[in-house]
Amino acid sequence: MEPVSAAVSAVLPAGGSGERLGGATPKQFCGLQGRPLVSYAVRAMERVSWISDIIVVVSPENIETMKSIVEKYGHKRVTVVKGGITRHRSIFNGLKVFAENQSSNRLLQKPEVVIIHDAVRPFVEEDILLKVVTAAKEHGAAGAIRPLVSTVIASGEDGCLDHSLERARYRASEMPQAFLFDVIYEAYQQCTDHDLDYGTECLHLALKYCKTNAKLVEGTADLWKVTYKRDLYAAESIIKDNLSQQICIITDLKEAVAQVGFLLHESLKSQVKDKEYATEEIQQLVDMLEKSNIPLLYPVILILVHLSISENISFSIGLEELTKIKKFAREVKKKNILVYGLLIQCKDHFSLQETVNSAAALTMALIKDRNPELIGQLLVA
Amino acid sequence: MEPVSAAVSAVLPAGGSGERLGGATPKQFCGLQGRPLVSYAVRAMERVSWISDIIVVVSPENIETMKSIVEKYGHKRVTVVKGGITRHRSIFNGLKVFAENQSSNRLLQKPEVVIIHDAVRPFVEEDILLKVVTAAKEHGAAGAIRPLVSTVIASGEDGCLDHSLERARYRASEMPQAFLFDVIYEAYQQCTDHDLDYGTECLHLALKYCKTNAKLVEGTADLWKVTYKRDLYAAESIIKDNLSQQICIITDLKEAVAQVGFLLHESLKSQVKDKEYATEEIQQLVDMLEKSNIPLLYPVILILVHLSISENISFSIGLEELTKIKKFAREVKKKNILVYGLLIQCKDHFSLQETVNSAAALTMALIKDRNPELIGQLLVA
Numbered sequence: 019m020e021p022v023s024a025a026v027s028a029v030l031p032a033g034g035s036g037e038r039l040g041g042a043t044p045k046q047f048c049g050l051q052g053r054p055l056v057s058y059a060v061r062a063m064e065r066v067s068w069i070s071d072i073i074v075v076v077s078p079e080n081i082e083t084m085k086s087i088v089e090k091y092g093h094k095r096v097t098v099v100k101g102g103i104t105r106h107r108s109i110f111n112g113l114k115v116f117a118e119n120q121s122s123n124r125l126l127q128k129p130e131v132v133i134i135h136d137a138v139r140p141f142v143e144e145d146i147l148l149k150v151v152t153a154a155k156e157h158g159a160a161g162a163i164r165p166l167v168s169t170v171i172a173s174g175e176d177g178c179l180d181h182s183l184e185r186a187r188y189r190a191s192e193m194p195q196a197f198l199f200d201v202i203y204e205a206y207q208q209c210t211d212h213d214l215d216y217g218t219e220c221l222h223l224a225l226k227y228c229k230t231n232a233k234l235v236e237g238t239a240d241l242w243k244v245t246y247k248r249d250l251y252a253a254e255s256i257i258k259d260n261l262s263q264q265i266c267i268i269t270d271l272k273e274a275v276a277q278v279g280f281l282l283h284e285s286l287k288s289q290v291k292d293k294e295y296a297t298e299e300i301q302q303l304v305d306m307l308e309k310s311n312i313p314l315l316y317p318v319i320l321i322l323v324h325l326s327i328s329e330n331i332s333f334s335i336g337l338e339e340l341t342k343i344k345k346f347a348r349e350v351k352k353k354n355i356l357v358y359g360l361l362i363q364c365k366d367h368f369s370l371q372e373t374v375n376s377a378a379a380l381t382m383a384l385i386k387d388r389n390p391e392l393i394g395q396l397l398v399a
Numbered sequence: 400m401e402p403v404s405a406a407v408s409a410v411l412p413a414g415g416s417g418e419r420l421g422g423a424t425p426k427q428f429c430g431l432q433g434r435p436l437v438s439y440a441v442r443a444m445e446r447v448s449w450i451s452d453i454i455v456v457v458s459p460e461n462i463e464t465m466k467s468i469v470e471k472y473g474h475k476r477v478t479v480v481k482g483g484i485t486r487h488r489s490i491f492n493g494l495k496v497f498a499e500n501q502s503s504n505r506l507l508q509k510p511e512v513v514i515i516h517d518a519v520r521p522f523v524e525e526d527i528l529l530k531v532v533t534a535a536k537e538h539g540a541a542g543a544i545r546p547l548v549s550t551v552i553a554s555g556e557d558g559c560l561d562h563s564l565e566r567a568r569y570r571a572s573e574m575p576q577a578f579l580f581d582v583i584y585e586a587y588q589q590c591t592d593h594d595l596d597y598g599t600e601c602l603h604l605a606l607k608y609c610k611t612n613a614k615l616v617e618g619t620a621d622l623w624k625v626t627y628k629r630d631l632y633a634a635e636s637i638i639k640d641n642l643s644q645q646i647c648i649i650t651d652l653k654e655a656v657a658q659v660g661f662l663l664h665e666s667l668k669s670q671v672k673d674k675e676y677a678t679e680e681i682q683q684l685v686d687m688l689e690k691s692n693i694p695l696l697y698p699v700i701l702i703l704v705h706l707s708i709s710e711n712i713s714f715s716i717g718l719e720e721l722t723k724i725k726k727f728a729r730e731v732k733k734k735n736i737l738v739y740g741l742l743i744q745c746k747d748h749f750s751l752q753e754t755v756n757s758a759a760a761l762t763m764a765l766i767k768d769r770n771p772e773l774i775g776q777l778l779v780a
Contacts, residue, residue: 157559163552167626168571169600170551170564171544171615178538178612182572182603183551190549191563219550222563231559234552239627245548246620251636252629259632337744340779363718383772391764395778398721 026151026196027071027129028063029112032056032084032137033101035077045244046076046137047083050254051261051317051388052354055244056084057091058140058257061315063133064093066144071126074137075101075112091314097126106214106223109134110206117203128199131155134220135194140253141240147194153233154196159224161195162237189234192241195220201228261316262386304350313354319385320350323377324361340396347394358384359396373399407532407577408452408510409444410493413437413465413518414482416458426625427457427518428464431635432642432698432769433735436625437465438472439521439638442696444514445474447525452507455518456482456493472695478507487595487604490515491587498584509580512536515601516575521634522621528575534614535577540605542576543618570615573622576601582609642697643767685731694735700766701731704758705742721777728775739765740777754780 032046046056056074063072072095076084084098099115101108116128131151135142146162153160166185174180197220205223206214213223221232244253300322307318322343347357360380364373377399384397413427427437437455444453453476457465465479480496482489497509512532516523527543534541547566555561578601586604594604602613625634681703688699703724728738741761745754758780765778 159560161560163554164549166551167624168545168573169603170547170569171572171600171602172569173544173615174612176612178614179540179542179602179606180612181606182600183569185599186597188551188553188564191552192549216567218566219552219563221552221560222550225560225562231555231557231561233559234554239629242627242629243548246623248620248623248630248633248637251640252633255632255636256629337779344779379772383770387768387770389764389768389770391760392773392778395776397773397776398718398725 022068022131022148022151024130024151024155025127026069026131026133027073027116027126028069028133028135029073029075029109030056030059030063030135030137031075031101031105031108031112032059033075033077033080033105033108034138044080045250047080047087048250050140050250051257053091053315054087055140055250055253056137057087057093057315058253059135059137059142060088060093060096061091062140062142063135063147064095066147069133069147070095070129071116072096073099073112073115073126075099075108077101077108092311102214104215106206106209106217106220109220110214113199113203113206116199130199131196132199132202133194133196134202136243138244139193139241140244141256142194143238143240146235146237146241147196149235150194150196153235154198157233158201158228158230159195159197159221159232160235161221161232162192162241163189163234164192164237164239164241166190191219191221192237192243194241195232197224197230201230204228205230257316258386258388261388262382300346304353304355307355308353316354317388317390318355319388320355320357321381321384322357322359324359324363343396344394351390351393356388356390356393358393360384360399361396362399403449403512403529403532405511405532405536406508407450407512407514408454408497408507409450409514409516410454410456410490411437411440411444411516411518412456412482412486412489412493413440414456414458414461414486414489415519425461426631428461428468429631431521431631432638434472434696435468436521436631436634437518438468438474438696439634440516440518440523441469441474441477442472443521443523444516444528445476447528450514450528451476451510452497453477454480454493454496454507456480456489458482458489473692483595485596487587487590487598487601490601491595494580494584494587497580511580512577513580513583514575514577515583517624519625520574520622521625522637523575524619524621527616527618527622528577530616531575531577534616535579538614539582539609539611540576540578540602540613541616542602542613543573543622544570544615545573545618545620545622547571572600572602573618573624575622576613578605578611582611585609586611638697639767639769642769643763681727685734685736688736689734697735698769698771699736700769701736701738702762702765703738703740705740705744707742707744724777725775732771732774737769737771737774739774741765741780742777743780 035044047054060072063069074084074096078100081098081100088096097115099112102111116126131154150160166188169182169185171182172180201224205227208227209223224230224232244250307313312318343359350357360377362373362377364370380397380399416425428435441453444450455465455477459481462479462481469477480493483492497507512535531541547569550563550566552563553561582605586608589608590604605611605613625631688694693699724740731738741758743754743758745751761778761780
């Protein structure tokens with residue numbers, strides 16, 4: 019990724035009430051795999067090294083909620099700012115943090131370019147952020163767009179069709195957008211109360227008050243805004259899908275991988291030997307995962323595999339043992355680690371392949387579903 | 400629901416290539432819970448008693464696929480028609496079935512009102528269909544609309560923002576739409592090749608060629624069009640959600656309910672007694688479900704519950720028994736019935752409540768997830 023030769027910060031309006039969602043919780047605070055949606059958007063910004071400050075603007079009653087989210091998930095470079103009664107007023111408040119000394123927040127360093135991105139668009143990639151920032155440096159303003167999915171129409175006063183727009187000529191304006199800070203801040207200072215109360219489009223303000231025609235950048239489908247309940251379902255499925263691509267979850271820690279491999283091997287060995295669950299090695303593994311901070315952001319799946327090839331098919335497992343796995347799993351779930359048991363047992367080497375295939379299918383199902391209700395169950399391949 | 404005093408039929412264009420989905424299978428043929436999306440839309444039309452004929456228009460290469468879907472899922476009143484190379488040409492072909500004698504299809508009775516609905520909008524309700532049909536009878540044309548989620552903008556030739564539309568003044572045009580048959584058929588006969596090749600909006604044709612200003616009817620959020628992969632995820636979750644509201648699945652057959660209740664009781668009794676799975680009663684239950692045709696449309700969950708309260712906690716289950724459940728489950732899965740085992744066991748009445756709660760949570764998880772990979776597993780509450 020090209021480095022960005024400008025000071026860049028980001029403002030995330032997260033003040034919406036989520037009334038279109040039909041629930042009591044505003045959508046930005048709805049949990050996906052246990053973590054609030056807004057935390058995913060913050061994380062998407064945070065992992066981009068060239069973004070200096072991340073301003074999250076929330077309505078007054080959610081300041082404490084947002085601060086505790088930042089604390090809980092260990093977000094860095096985040097400042098929580100009190101929003102206004104409309105989207106534009108909230109964004110304006112966010113920008114003020116860089117320009118005006120305010121009692122509640124320290125003055126942050128004014129960036130050359132500011133990104134504006136919705137808290138309810140969790141899947142924004144560094145690639146598109148770089149594109150809009152680069153275009154904003156050149157054109158003063160830039161925003162992601164997408165093709166229209168439906169035809170747009172205007173209705174007359176009688177509730178009947180007045181005219182329809184030619185779909186190919188128009189685009190949906192999406193996020194992220196980026197602006198030279200001075201351009202968008204000037205626009206907000208100049209604009210009317212009517213703009214602040216009824217407007218929705220930052221690109222429009224830059225055009226109207228600073229004569230800046232934003233560069234439009236084709237975005238990807240996953241920039242869409244989580245609006246309805248079905249969008250939460252979709253987001254959750256995408257997260258699960260992405261997670262299930264990462265079977266070896268400890269990719270960043272080379273030493274740990276080796277150690278985990280060793281421990282898995284040891285615990286497998288010990289379990290094959292004495293059929294004991296929740297051994298010392300597994301506890302060590304859990305401790306290590308906890309220290310890695312990975313379970314902070316995503317539920318980690320841990321599958322305890324029993325491998326046993328024996329002609330004696332009268333293997334049986336006692337209720338006491340099952341209860342033990344379950345108790346252990348419940349304990350570890352508090353750390354966002356989901357433990358399942360998997361028994362790979364067959365009577366001879368001839369049937370091994372089939373059993374291993376079945377074990378692989380079960381493993382994939384566990385990893386894909388991450389169902390917290392099934393923790394501590396012993397599945398049989 | 401008010402009866403409709405007009406002959407009504409429906410045309411479902413299902414010729415799309417689904418290129419926005421990014422998969423090889425056009426989205427209308429993608430499986431949701433094992434059944435193609437288009438079958439859900441057909442079913443939504445079919446269950447409305449006052450819709451006479453349902454015309455499904457598919458591209459030439461999918462005629463046989465579509466016919467086999469109609470056959471497999473037992474759809475009635477459906478005629479499969481060969482589509483054209485664009486959406487408008489396909490809809491026109493669908494309408495022709497009512498107006499022109501064609502070699503491949505018999506001439507169907509011309510309806511007074513025709514509904515046009517996308518095959519990729521599976522959740523359309525009778526309520527909105529009635530509204531657009533009633534409005535079409537009065538106004539000549541009518542269509543469902545939704546508020547815009549994003550601001551709509553026009554770009555200049557330089558790829559920069561030209562202007563943005565005031566979001567509140569515009570609406571997204573969705574489906575279903577309905578027309579007096581003579582109005583829309585006249586419009587299609589009059590319109591130019593350019594309209595047929597590049598247009599997307601039927602309401603526009605009715606306005607342009609028949610001076611008919613369509614009545615716009617506010618639709619619900621679930622009318623949205625399955626367009627991207629995330630929409631398939633969302634649709635699947637909505638289907639699972641709806642299904643999990645129906646725990647007693649055999650609501651229409653009073654006699655059967657009693658019988659199922661009796662069988663469940665009997666099979667519980669027999670299982671408590673001799674710990675045997677896949678008994679005769681369960682087989683009867685499966686046969687009955689199969690006869691009900693319910694598993695044809697949706698996967699049915701069948702949970703074999705073992706209840707045992709005993710001081711003897713050294714209960715153990717043999718591998719052989721587990722293998723037996725699994726084999727049975729695999730067999731029955733072919734009939735779209737998903738079988739799981741659930742063991743509710745506790746040593747005394749004091750711990751019963753906790754165990755029952757756990758059993759309820761597991762049951763809900765099984766019903767909600769409908770995970771085909773976990774069939775035949777014995778879960779322990």
